[in-house]
Amino acid sequence: MKVLIVSNDREYIKRAKEVYEDADVALSIESAEIILSKKKYDFIVSDLVKDSLGGCAVKELGKEKRKEKLQPLKQEVIAVYSFKGGVGKTILVKTLLESLDKDIKVLVVDLNFRDGGSDLSFMLDLPVLPHIGMWLKERTRQSFFENLIEYSSNVSVLQAPPKVSLVRDIRGSDVDAIVKFARSKFDIIIFDLSDEFNEIVVAALDNATKIIVLSKGTEGEFARMKEFPYEFLTVFVRPEKGFKKYVKLLNLKYKVVSSLSKEIDTVCDFIFS
Incomplete structure (x- = not known):
């Protein structure tokens, strides 16, 4: 507009x-x-x-009414996860960071590695450099802050590299270090995760104060939810018919939306309430 x-x-x-x-x-x-x-x-x-x-x-x-920006009451580490691709994790991350008050310092950590660059890098129109692979060469606090991209006055990004080979040696302990360094400067840390369940994803989930799972409400997703060893909030985006019977069986805390970008206020209220 x-x-x-x-x-x-x-x-x-x-x-x-x-x-x-x-x-x-x-x-x-x-x-x-x-x-x-x-x-x-x-x-x-x-x-x-x-x-x-x-x-x-x-x-x-x-x-016109002023849109009130969200101001979380405490420091949060938010992991955005899904059990399948194409459900809108990156859209949620982008709309979430843009909905937060400008006084809130936000770090987005892109751990959704793929050759050719991540969806987040393209969506935010980020430069190719720097990226997380460059920090991994030294793994120091100074190098960490030097390799962040300033997306806006209050949002920084530690982006994924253009090639998976550039992060082939990343470990769970590196995710722990990222959180440790980031907590000293940022109010909110947001992880954009892949739909895998590997060491890196587990480390991010272990560090999270809140886990947001996006879902289309398919039987396959519910099967994985049943085995998922974490407490989480579920956001269903245009879920399949009959999804509520599984929601009841799993006793999920959830919200249903038809559009993440148009209903971000509803989603944010759900996350931060």
């Missing part, structure tokens, strides 16, 4: 930015007209223009 704020009132601009964080700002009608001639917007919010400007509709700021 592309929004243009047209105002010369500092307080108005501040309130508008609380609602539309990524909006552009024009300080006069004249400058707004120039901007509109070069770029398209979905709408304008303004205290200088009432109906429309340059063919772009104007919305009243007072009719």
Whole structure:
């Protein structure tokens, strides 16, 4: 959604930015007209223009509610896991980190290794370097912080490498070290995990204060849930019919959504409540 704020009132601009964080700002009608001639917007919010400007509709700021950002009450290590691929783990990680208050320092650790680069790296449009494989060459605290990517003012990423061979020597103890180092600087650590159950995944799960399992509600997933040796919260994304009978049998704590991105507030309330 592309929004243009047209105002010369500092307080108005501040309130508008609380609602539309990524909006552009024009300080006069004249400058707004120039901007509109070069770029398209979905709408304008303004205290200088009432109906429309340059063919772009104007919305009243007072009719929009500020979206309250989430502020967890304690330091969290959140592991996002699934028992099969293609359920939306990376989408959840991205929408989750973008839903947190800007005062919350977040580290995303991508342990979903694959040749060609991870989904998270592509989704966040990260540069190829640095990555976790570079930290593994030294395994020091200094090297750890040097190899983080600053995604935004409050979010950093320790990304997966473009080739699995670059992390072939990673161990469970390395995951323990990541958590130890990160706890000194970050309020929330989020692990994006593969759907395997190997030493690296187990180490991340062992360190987690909360485990979020994404599922489509298939029989195969429920069979693996039954054997899963951890307490976890389940988010079902457009689950298969009849899934509730298995939910009842396994006594799961769960939430059902049709879209992770559109219903992220519901998911976040579920995670942090």
